[in-house]
Structures are given as structure tokens and as C-alpha cells.
Amino acid sequence: MNTSFEENCWKIELQQKPTLKNNGADLCMVISGNITDLIKNYKRMKNSVLTVVLFALILVNVGGANADSGTNGTIPAPSLSVANPIWELGKNPFDPKLVKGKVEITDGIIRLDGTNSFSLPASLLGDQSEFTIEFEIKRAEGETRSEDGLFLISNLDEKGNKGFGIRYYSPPYNAGWLFVNGYKTFEQRGFLNNQFLKYTILVKDNSMMLFRNGLLLALTDKVNPSEKMLTMGEAGKGRMTAFELRNLRIYDEAQFPAGFDPGIARMKTFSGDQYSMQRVEIKDPKLPRILVVGNSISMGYRNYITEHFKGKAYVDYWVGGSWIDPNSVRGENSAVKRAWRGVLGNGPYDVISWNAMTLHMWWPPERCPEETLAPNMTEVVEFLKEMAPKTKVIWVRGTPARENLSDGTPTLNNPRNNIIVRYNRIVDEVMKKHGIPEVDLYAIAENQLHTVTKGSVDLVHWKPEVYQIMAQEIIKEIERNLP
Numbered sequence: 001m002n003t004s005f006e007e008n009c010w011k012i013e014l015q016q017k018p019t020l021k022n023n024g025a026d027l028c029m030v031i032s033g034n035i036t037d038l039i040k041n042y043k044r045m046k047n048s049v050l051t052v053v054l055f056a057l058i059l060v061n062v063g064g065a066n067a068d069s070g071t072n073g074t075i076p077a078p079s080l081s082v083a084n085p086i087w088e089l090g091k092n093p094f095d096p097k098l099v100k101g102k103v104e105i106t107d108g109i110i111r112l113d114g115t116n117s118f119s120l121p122a123s124l125l126g127d128q129s130e131f132t133i134e135f136e137i138k139r140a141e142g143e144t145r146s147e148d149g150l151f152l153i154s155n156l157d158e159k160g161n162k163g164f165g166i167r168y169y170s171p172p173y174n175a176g177w178l179f180v181n182g183y184k185t186f187e188q189r190g191f192l193n194n195q196f197l198k199y200t201i202l203v204k205d206n207s208m209m210l211f212r213n214g215l216l217l218a219l220t221d222k223v224n225p226s227e228k229m230l231t232m233g234e235a236g237k238g239r240m241t242a243f244e245l246r247n248l249r250i251y252d253e254a255q256f257p258a259g260f261d262p263g264i265a266r267m268k269t270f271s272g273d274q275y276s277m278q279r280v281e282i283k284d285p286k287l288p289r290i291l292v293v294g295n296s297i298s299m300g301y302r303n304y305i306t307e308h309f310k311g312k313a314y315v316d317y318w319v320g321g322s323w324i325d326p327n328s329v330r331g332e333n334s335a336v337k338r339a340w341r342g343v344l345g346n347g348p349y350d351v352i353s354w355n356a357m358t359l360h361m362w363w364p365p366e367r368c369p370e371e372t373l374a375p376n377m378t379e380v381v382e383f384l385k386e387m388a389p390k391t392k393v394i395w396v397r398g399t400p401a402r403e404n405l406s407d408g409t410p411t412l413n414n415p416r417n418n419i420i421v422r423y424n425r426i427v428d429e430v431m432k433k434h435g436i437p438e439v440d441l442y443a444i445a446e447n448q449l450h451t452v453t454k455g456s457v458d459l460v461h462w463k464p465e466v467y468q469i470m471a472q473e474i475i476k477e478i479e480r481n482l483p
Contacts, residue, residue, distance in 0.1 A: 083255065087124055089135075089248035094118050100235035108247070110232075111140055114150050114240035117233035122155065124250060128225035129206050132255040133248075136196040140242035144170040149177065151234040152243065153201070155226045158182040163226030164201070164208060168192060170241035178210055178218060185271040186210065186218040192243060204254040207268065214257035221270045267317070270346055274339035277318040279346055288313040288482050289347060294355040295320065297399050297441070297470075300462060304471030305353075305478070313350075313482070318343055324356050325368050329376040337383055344388050351392045351481050353439070353474050356380070358398030359460055362423050363416050373423055377430045385434070392481035395431045395438045396474065397424050399445045401460055408455030412446065437481070439474050 090108050101116025110118075125131045137152065154165030161181045168191055169175045176191030177184050188210075200211040206222040232245060256262055267278040282289075290313050292302045298319055306315040328335040356377075361368050368376075384393055403414035424442055431438055448466045462470075 083251050083253055085249040086252050087120065087250040089246070094120060098229065103233075110245045111242055112150075112152075112233035112245060113140070113242035114233075114237035115235060117231055117235040119229040119231040120250075122227055122229055124230065125155075126252055128203065128223070130252070130254055131203050132251040132253065133201040133230075134198065134251075134255070135248040136198050136246050137192060138196045138244050139170070139192045139194055140244050141194065142242065144241045145239070148237070150237055150240050150243075151231070152176070152245075153230070153232050154179075154234075155228045155230045156182060157226045157228050160224075160226070162224040163228055164223050166199075166201075166210075168241075168243065178220070180208060180220050180271055181224050183271040183273065183276065185220055185269050185276050188212070188217055196244075196246065198247075200255070200257065202254050202256065204262070211257055211260075214260070216260065216266075219266050219268050221268055272342035272345075274335050275318065275342045276320075277316060277343055277346065279316045280314050282314060288350040290315045290478060290482075291318060291343070291347070291349045291352045292316070293318045293343075293352060294396060295357045295359050296461065297359065297467075298355065298396075300464070300467035301471040301474065304468055305475055308471070308475050309478075316346065316349075320357065324361055324376050324380060326372045326376065329379050336380060340380075340384065340387065344391075347391070348388065349391050350483055351394065351478050352384075352388075353394045353396055353478060355396040355398065355441075358420065358423070359401065362398065362419055363401070365419060368423075370422070370426070373426050374430055377427055378434075381430060381434050381436065393436050394474070394477050394481065395427065395436050397427075397438055397440050397442045399441050399460070399462075402449075402452065403459060404455060410449055410452045410454070410456070410459075412449065437477055439470075439477050441470050441473070444470055444473065 089110070090105055098119040098121075099116075100118070103110060103112075103116050103118050133153070135153075149167040149169045152166045152168050154167075155163040156165040156179055157163050159182075161183075163181070165179045167177045167179065169177070174190055174192065176188045178186040178188070198211075198213050200209075200214075202209045202211065203223060206225075208218075208220040208223050209216055210218040210220075232248070254262075265281060267280050270277055270279050290305070290309065292298055292305060292315060294302075296319070298317070302315070302317055302319075309315055324336055329337075331337075381393075384391070398420050400412050401414065401416040401420055402410040402412060403416075405411055420442070428438065445462060445466065448462065448469070451463050451466055
């Protein structure tokens with residue numbers, strides 16, 4: 001695979017990593033890279049690796065609901081630093097007592113590698129209801145290391161559920177995780193490369209925005225003020241993949257990037273124990289509320305659902321949630337039940353469209369042994385009925401996994417898909433027993449196999465027109481169940 005393609009993660013897949021507080025809710029990540037580079041690489045690669053469906057999904061996520069620049073997908077100019085920073089790297093000193101390891105500024109750049117860090121007093125951020133931190137960062141030259149993630153910046157108080165932090169995992173994962181109040185809230189693939197990228201952390205009215213080169217990546221719920229110092233780097237980890245930092249500036253007010261309109265309505269990411277989800281602002285409490293739960297397939301169809309119900313109902317998203325395996329379900333304090341309690345606490349919802357990460361949960365087979373599937377799904381269904389008795393639940397059947405024949409023709413005759421077919425039937429019986437209606441996305445996808453680009457390396461996702469058909473069927477079932 002082409003290196004820049006891999007490092008910018010223009011491939012949609014899930015990878016599990018350990019999180020703080022064992023937050024097991026994997027997130028289907030927002031794709032990295034700016035629109036200009038995206039289009040350039042699409043033109044270069046469209047006949048080989050990058051398929052039309054991936055390009056469409058990338059555009060949805062870069063310029064869509066949770067990565068909305070407010071400028072129709074174009075990249076705003078760098079932020080206009082009208083105010084003077086209250087602290088600036090190279091102009092304001094840091095207390096030697098707050099430095100760990102060897103920290104040197106060379107040509108305005110600090111190199112941090114897991115053996116060193118520096119901290120700034122918490123008081124620098126005032127009451128933490130409004131501030132801006134901007135910096136440029138890149139991976140240092142040299143061999144990357146695959147050890148556990150390294151915090152780039154943090155004032156997290158994990159025990160107190162306060163503060164924020166960004167943790168970086170080196171290639172091939174190459175991801176940045178944003179933690180808010182101790183919980184993993186957002187994941188960005190292709191987080192760093194060997195050129196400086198500008199990141200901006202902006203807090204306004206206690207809500208956080210994360211920008212990359214002026215493009216909004218994430219908008220979160222309120223960040224609880226932390227008494228912890230603001231620390232760059234993470235000393236004591238042992239030598240890890242190094243990164244270089246420059247142009248660090250801190251402002252005591254919100255410094256929005258030029259061209260960004262903070263007045264545009266955007267979804268916020270809310271996170272808690274075992275979950276991270278996106279919520280729309282409720283302006284008319286009389287309108288119904290819908291929750292779409294699923295894996296990366298749902299990322300392809302969810303916007304069609306939102307658009308259909310615009311002005312008629314509110315649609316929230318929980319992507320990557322409700323992971324069900326033998327060890328995550330049983331018991332009242334299980335990970336799945338804690339996640340669902342948190343998510344349902346953001347309701348109440350009138351209708352939930354639900355797929356339980358079937359493309360990932362059901363493969364490889366040891367993740368979810370066949371004999372555990374029916375009892376575990378039964379336990380979750382009964383739990384949902386108990387927790388949300390007035391909510392109508394719709395089960396969304398798992399979609400196929402393809403393989404390519406020697407000539408590149410896609411086929412569903414393969415071991416992974418055989419498991420999906422068998423597991424779908426098992427879950428069908430559970431849903432039938434509990435009176436839960438289904439939407440058969442498997443059949444839709446199977447009938448659209450002819451739309452797949454021959455030789456595509458993406459073996460699970462579909463083209464926009466297929467997602468639109470999927471959305472239409474889900475919408476029909478939602479409408480049948482709305483009050």
C-alpha cells in the first residue's frame with residue numbers, strides 16, 4: 001500500500017487500542033487530511049487504491065456533521081491572532097522546576113520523545129471557560145516506534161473527570177486521541193506526518209473545539225476545569241517516537257480560525273464511561289428523537305437519515321458503540337450496559353436504529369464465539385427494553401464482507417461472509433422472539449454487488465447510491481415506529 005495513503009489513513013477501518021478508564025467504545029474515525037490533498041490524492045489514485053465509495057465517505061466526514069469548517073469543505077486561512085498571547089514559546093520562560101528530562105529550544109523547536117516534558121501552571125488558563133492553545137507539530141525524522149501512546153498535551157485529571165489531553169500513537173496506526181474529562185472522545189487518523197501541522201484547541205463557554213490547519217475536527221461537550229498543570233510531552237515513558245513542537249501560543253480568549261462561523265449549528269460529541277456519541281442541539285422539545293447506532297457502514301447512510309428528518313425529528317449518532325463479546329455483556333456493571341446507560345441518559349429517544357458493530361464484532365470468530373451470540377444479544381435486548389421501555393428499537397442486519405476473485409471480481413463466497421450470514425440468522429431469531437423489527441441491509445448490499453469497483457481493496461464499504469438505498473429502508477421502518 002502506498003505510504004502516504006496509509007499514513008493519512010484514507011482507508012476506513014477500526015483498530016482497537018487500550019484507553020484510559022478502559023473505554024472500550026471504538027470510534028469510527030473522522031478521516032484526516034485536508035480537502036486539497038484529498039482531491040489531489042483522489043485524482044492520482046482513483047484508478048487503483050482509492051475507490052469512489054471511500055472518497056465519498058471521506059468527504060462526508062471531513063466536511064460533514066462532525067468536521068464542519070463552516071465553509072463548504074474548503075480550508076480556511078490560518079487563524080488571525082488578533083489578540084496578544086498570554087504565553088508564547090521562545091518569548092516567555094517556563095519554570096525549570098516544571099521541566100522533566102532535557103528540554104531545549106533549537107531554532108524555535110522543542111523535541112519531545114517520552115523522556116522529557118515541560119509544564120505550565122494551571123492558572124495560565126484562568127477559569128478555563130474560554131481560552132485558545134495553538135501550536136505546530138510534526139513527527140521528528142527517524143525511525144518510528146510502536147510503543148504505547150504518548151500524550152502530546154494534557155491537563156487531564158482522570159480520577160476527577162476533569163481536563164483534556166491528546167494522546168498520539170505512531171504509524172502504522174498514526175492516530176491522535178482526544179480525551180475530555182478522562183474519557184476518549186474523538187479519534188483522528190493520520191494525526192501527524194513529517195511536515196508541521198497546525199493544531200488549535202479552543203474552548204468557548206467550556207465547550208472544546210479541535211482544529212487542524214483551520215478545519216474543525218471535533219466539537220465536544222463541556223470540559224470540566226482541571227487543577228492539573230498543562231503539560232507538553234510525557235516524561236518517564238522511555239524513548240518513543242519523537243515529535244517536534246513550535247509556535248506554541250496560549251490566549252485567554254477564543255481565537256477562531258479565519259472563515260470559521262461559530263454561529264452555524266453543529267453536532268457535539270458527548271463522551272462518558274464506555275461511549276462517545278454525537279448529539280444535535282434540541283431547539284424544539286416537541287419533536288421526536290432518533291438515535292442511529294452502528295459501525296462505519298452507518299457513517300455512509302446516517303446523513304441521508306438526518307436530511308430526511310430535518311425539521312421533523314432530531315437524529316443523534318453513536319458510531320462504534322455497543323460492542324458485544326463474551327466478556328463485555330454479562331453482569332449489571334458490564335461494559336456494554338455501562339455504555340448503554342450513558343447513551344440512553346442523553347435521551348430519551350423515540351426510536352433507535354441499531355447495529356452492534358457486526359462487521360468487527362463477528363470477525364475474527366474468537367471475538368464472538370457462535371455459542372455466545374444468542375444469549376449475549378438476548379441479554380442486551382432485554383436490558384434495553386428494561387432501560388427504555390417506551391423506545392422502539394429497530395435491528396439493522398449486518399452487511400456482507402467481500403473478497404476478490406483472481407480477476408478482481410467481488411464475491412460473497414468467503415469464510416468471513418459465511419460467518420456474517422450464519423450470525424445474522426442467529427440474531428434474527430433473537431429479534432423475532434422479542435418483537436423487534438429488522439431492516440435487511442444484507443439483502444440490499446447483496447443486490448448491489450454489481451456496483452462494487454472491480455479489484456477494490458475495500459471489502460466492506462459501499463458506494464453512496466447504495467447507502468442511499470439503505471437509508472431509505474431504515475427511514476421507512478423508523479417512520480413506522482415514530483409516535
